Amino acid sequence: MSTLKPIQLLVACCCCLAFFSLQTAAQNTGAATNQPIVIRNVQLITMDESNSIIPNASVLIVNHRIVAINDSIPKNATIIDGKGKWLIPGLIDMHVHTVTDTGPFGPKYPSQGATLFFDLQDQMLPYIANGVTTIFELSARAEHFGQRNEIGKGAVIGPRMALAAMIDGGEGQGRRVNTPEDGRQAVRSAKAEGYEFIKVYAYLNPSTYYAIIEESKKQGLKVIGHIPDSFKGKLKEAFVPGFGMVAHAEELSNYAKDYSSAEATAMAALLKANGTWFSPTLITMEAIAAQVRSLEPLKALPSLAYVHPLLQSKWLTANKYNKMSSPENIAHFEQYAVFNLELVKACDAAGVPIVAGTDAGTSGVIAGFSLPDELGLLVKAGLSPQAALASATRLPAQWLGMDKQVGSIEQGKLADLILLDENPLIDIQNTRKIAGVMVNGNWVAKKTIQTMLADLAIRNNASKDQFDWKTFTSPKK
Ligand SMILES: [Zn+2]
Structure with missing residues (x-):
């Protein structure tokens, strides 16, 4: 069971609204917090267990929560017209x-009055702009608790954050452990520090990997991750009780011999038998395969404007995938991308729950904007739009243990909602046609989103020339 705290507990009093970092945001989200809001005459896709759709519904939101559906409308309510939406x-x-602002950059300069190196609102805006109201951070560090607190108290408009501590071995990343004893201690430490999940990574040896999973189970922490390289030739042995989710399709593709659908079916059976869920992150491999070929499509991506200039620079001038460009590698990654779709198909057929993840932050995978891409790829792999939508709502909420709070539109749940101009069950790409987003009961209208994105794009592009490398500061807002 997760010990994830609902964000509502973290929300402070209205005086925090004064700290909204953007005026437009304060005007359009904060002020409405305690004021009843009704979204009226809307086609309601509940995404509850019964997959019910309620026509011409009115949804009453008070103080962050959905308090009623199709009940009487309070006289003082703010009305949002959902007709035809x-x-x-x-x-x-x-x-x-x-x-995060770590290392030599962040902590030092803000105290001298400088803008933070990575502005949190700028980082979170692309998620909110795309209706992403919960994110699962898979290499969480201490700074992410700080980020979550800023969002929780209303200083920044952003998604809820679930945090996984990464544990690796060898010369790998995150907490590095190479013995079962150290692995168990790393889990206990992570729990004591407040992490809700454990991510296992590529360079763990088998005995340490097993110990981490066993200890996580004991501590009540779910485990997601890569399949360590040390399982080469023995994929089946990585599937032990408590290995809760495979974090990328390529964790399985790495073990393919002939890339056949029979092979995909056999792999899906391993997940099914072990109760392991699947987060294929198809868009990651699509993006990598594209960058191995050429950087031109990435350069032309409109949403690149919403990526911090330092990251843009890294992706375009020091792109590790493009550096390995060769006919063999192009063919290799393309084969992976195709086989990944086979794996989704096989897992779906086997009844393995599939959830949508993007690996946003990996080069070419843009926060928020990449999630509709992932949903499109899931549909391409054979999922219905309904199933693709479930993969980014009800199902991940269940795995994260947040399903009493989010993941469907039901009375009593927190008000994280997206108002769409078109029906996503007909075309999943309609999830991009956003009329407004409600996050934690705060309404962010399309116009506000567009204004904030335009402002971010201007500053990001200006920063390319004006970034001060001595003080690590961007131009002031
Ligand atoms: Zn990742």
Whole structure:
């Protein structure tokens, strides 16, 4: 069971509204917090267990929560007209990496009055702009608790954050452990520090990997991750009780011999038998395969404007995938991308729960904007739009243990909602046609989103020339 705290507990009093970092945001989200809001006459796609759709519904939101559906409307309520529109739950991205101000940059300069190196609102805006109201941070560090607190108290408009501590071995990343004893201690430490999940990574040896999973179970922490390289030739042995989710399809593709659908079916059977869920992150491999070929499509991506200039620079001038460009590698990654779709098909057929994750932060995978891409790829792999939507709402909420709070539109749940101009069950790409987003009961209208995005794009592009490398500061807002 997760010990994830609902964000509502973290929300402070209205005086915090004074700290909204953007005026437009304060005007359009904060002020309405205690004021009843009704979204009226909307086609309601509940995404509850019964998959019910309620026509011409009115949804009453008070103080962060959905308090009634199709009940009487309070006289003082703010009305949002949903006529001809569709309401879905806020989306959950099950695999993200958010940059933090660490190392020599962040902590020193803000105290001297400088702008933070990576502005938190700028980082979170692309999620909210795309209706992503919950993210699962898969290499969480201490700074992410700080980020979560800023969002929780209303200083920044952003998604809820679930945090996984990364544990690796060898010369790998995160907490590095190479013995079962150290592995168990790393889990206990992570729990004591407040992490809710454990991510296992590529360079763990088998005995340490087993110990981490066993200890996580004991401590009540779910485990997601890569399949360590040390299982080469013995994939089956990585599937032990408590290995809760495979974090990328390529964790399985790495073990393919002939890339056949029979092989995909056999792999899906391993997940099914072990009760392991699947987060294929198809968009990651699509993006990598594209970058191995050429950087031109990435350069032309409109959403690149919403990526911090330092990351843009890294992706375009020091792109590790493009550096390995060769006919063999192009063919190799393309084969992976195709086989990944086979794996989704096989897992779906086997009844393995599939959740949508993007690996946002990986080069070419843009926060927020990449989630509709992932949903499109899931549909391409054979999922219905309904199933693709479930993969980013009800199902991830269940795995994260947040399903009493988010993941569907039901009375009593927190008000994370997306108002769409078109029906996403007909075309999943309609999830991009956003009329407004409600996050934690705060309404962010399309116009506000567009204004904030335009402002971010201007500053990001200006920063390319004006970034001060001595003080690590961007131009002031
Ligand atoms: Zn990742």
